[in-house]
Amino acid sequence: MLLMAACYGAGALASLLARRSGRLALGVGHLAALAGAVAGLGVSLGVLLGDPGRTLTQALPDLFPFARLSLAVDGLSAFFLLVISLVAVAAALYGPAYLRAHSPAAGPARQAAQVLALNVFLGCMAFLVCAGDAMTFLLCWEGMTLASYVLVVSEDRDGENARAGLLYMVMTHGGTALLLIAFLALTERAGAFDFAALRAAAGDLDGTTRTTLFFLAFGGFATKAGVVPLHVWLPRAHPAAPSHVSALMSGVMLKVAIYGMLRFGFDLLAPVAGPLPASWGWTVLVAGTISAVLGVLYALQQHDLKRLLAFHSVENIGIILIGVGLAMILWRTEGAGGVLATVALTAALLHTVNHAAFKGLLFLAAGSVLCRTHVRNIEELGGLARRMPWTAGLFLLGAVAISGLPPLNGFVSEWLTFQALLGGASRFHGPAGLGIVFSAAMLALTGGLAAACFAKAFGVTFLGRARTPQAEHATEAPPSMIAGMVWLGALCVALGVAPGYAMRLLDAPTAGLLHGPGASAVVTARGPLVLSAGLTLSGISATTISMTVMAALLIALAAMAWILRRGVRSAAPRTAPTWTSGMIPTARFDYTATAFAKPLRFVFAALYRPRREVTRETAGTPYVVRRIRYAGEIVDLSETQIYHRVQRGITALSRTIRARSTGRIYGYIGFVLGTLFVALLLFGVGQ
């Protein structure tokens, strides 16, 4: 209980200290963030491992006369607080050395501002998931947005970052507006701001209002989560921030939006009895599937390491939403549906923490590369594995995890999602079942494409020869940065090899949200070493796997293969140049990222609409070529099809308005009076 207060104390103190001290701010500010994160871990573990159903509440000082502020930590809040704290620990370890190494010329004022914003950002996220009323929720939501905006534009003062920041602000405030409407509609009915009152007020809503409110909230949260087609800000804003902040934005901030969806869908707006309206779950499932596939497809064609990772966040949010949508569809359906809903929600929550771990790790590793080379384009890197072995190894670990390959954690949550989808498909006969299976096939496609993308990203960045002097003279990152990465890497391995022990932590959120059996009662019914998914419909025992046994088997086999690999002669290997058909090998023989992804660009040309421009400069005859210029580009379909149209519409509208605005003051007064008149008229009709 008191740990909670310590958490606030540390966060607030950190911001204060950061504001006052100059260069020291980096060390002290991050230390305070670390303390806050550890306190957050304590609070969340206390709630998750304590007696089920317990809610930790804490009143806050009254800032507003009309709303009482409070915090309430139940299972769901505690789980998301855990996710935030886990990544925050790594970011706090990694941050100081990164900011010093990446921009040594930055003045103390900028560094202090960055640390201040970081602490506010972390504090707002932690308070947001613990919020017990709508006012606290919205205040933290806005604080989180503003703090992350400051961090996005803090790095370099060039035009691109400013534009990314502006787009981020516009999009996310559009989303906030939707949220505000949803919340205010509820608070107006309830007459109070706390969640318990909102829940009670939502109890007697009619179906249409309930669904409208859900879609408003879903739209607001989907903007923040980067669901296609609302994702356009994400691949621009995330890479612009300092790398440990990118890790937090991708790994954690998007999850806060998932928290909001779960809170609204299963808790605040859920009907008192009976299943959720079918349209909710199906919308979430379809949005998730589209996000997963398009996210990874666009990631494949990115050559900016951090932007590539940001697109993968779109993909992984999609995978989480597939689980959430399925849980919504199956919740409170008769028969085994309830059990399957638990499996689906467990898969979604597990993928939430898994994605936080491996995406955090990958962003931190990308940050190490960035701070040593100052190059984000992977075509200009190469050969870093020999110069940065720790970073390379940890990036590879994260790459295997994010591709959903065994024996790491990505596989576990994708396996659970597949099992839930399969179970759902055999429950629903007809088109619904086929839709669910199609979503499973798309999930499989996503996994395969992610593996291709990370083979490219890892291979071109870390393997082969260095293509530029920057890559050639890179050195390993400082130990404190490696420590931050090792923490997240260890998390990936632990959650992959022994996921059964983590299920205990998922009990409180799943049981609390679904009012059914907890995660460990369903998924680890046969002991913590065995995962099982309840496909018990036809009376056959559920599918069971054991990650631990498979990992042990893999290690044993690798030891045997290692002996075999040494061969009969254990002489040291000779080295020789790579075979390049008899020519002297140079870095230009290495396969580039563009070339690597080209076959897939051809296969999915309908989605990419690739544009390719080759101009030749010849000397008189076409046979003597002086220079060939190549320019290639792919478009984001949602950008060209939706946003450019909207942009054209707004431009046309503003042209029309400009034609009406004459610059004469009485004209404007006339408009204002007219508007007032119409508003009063409408108000009178409403009365």
Added chain:
Amino acid sequence: MITGESPLGLVLLEMALLVLLGPLVTGIIQKLKARLQCRQGAGVLQPYRDLAKLFRKGTVQAETASGFFWSIPVLVLAATVAAGALVPVLRAGPPAFPMGDALMLLGLLALARFLTAVGALDAGGAFGGMGASREMTIAPLVEPVLMMVVFSTAVAAGTTELGALAAHRGTSWILGWSAADFLGFAAMLVLLPAETGRIPVDNPDTHLELTMLHEGMLLEHSGPGLGCMALASHTRQIVTLGLVSALFFPVATHGAGATDLLLGAGAFAAKILVLATYLALVESSYAKLRLFRVPQYLAIGFVCALTALALRIL
């Protein structure tokens, strides 16, 4: 329904059997191909001789290769062989202790492929990159279809555990087949050459840069490392064939007696031989497809698998 449970010892024995017999299947396919092309061909034991030769040799490593390069063959071989532990060989029925299901098997094979591609990029030559790029283009298109075929049988059985799937199908296999089974099997026949790296998708006999996928990734491996990679591809082939027979022709019995095991072994050998003959026939009678025609070829499999699933669910 599920009676037999295989003890861990039997599972490991089956796994070892798959590894030992993998090269023989390749040898048989090569011999069959040679006879179909009116050649004498090397003996069926030639892959074993090649492996023995490779493991006796020394290693030459590319100058540009990083520290990962040495361990790539070790990990690829381990992942592929671990996938072999999940295929029921002698008996149907799940193992006594849960290990993994069909999704785990496909995941391990995908892990092996991912690591092979990473290793190919390590040496820094254009051939390795080209092979890796093409392999990682084909793989994401094959995997979902393969998974749909698995789903189409799993939906009926309610499990994705291969031993339990085989046990559910029972011994009266082709008599009990429905239209969905035929379509799923057709999809599997389309995918089989792609998954085992054979014509019309890949050509295992060539090192010509225009045609190769998998071989291109192995160019910079040598000596025992190349031996590990070769053993991994033999194992991968027999594991894939084992997956097909577990999904569609599980003749193996549930009993634990010596006769039952012998019967299971004989049935498994027969099934693998039939599938190997199919691969040899396809390789001898078709030309390799252009790389950008392969997605269309795989689309046939996708349509078959989707129809199979639809029939199963609707």
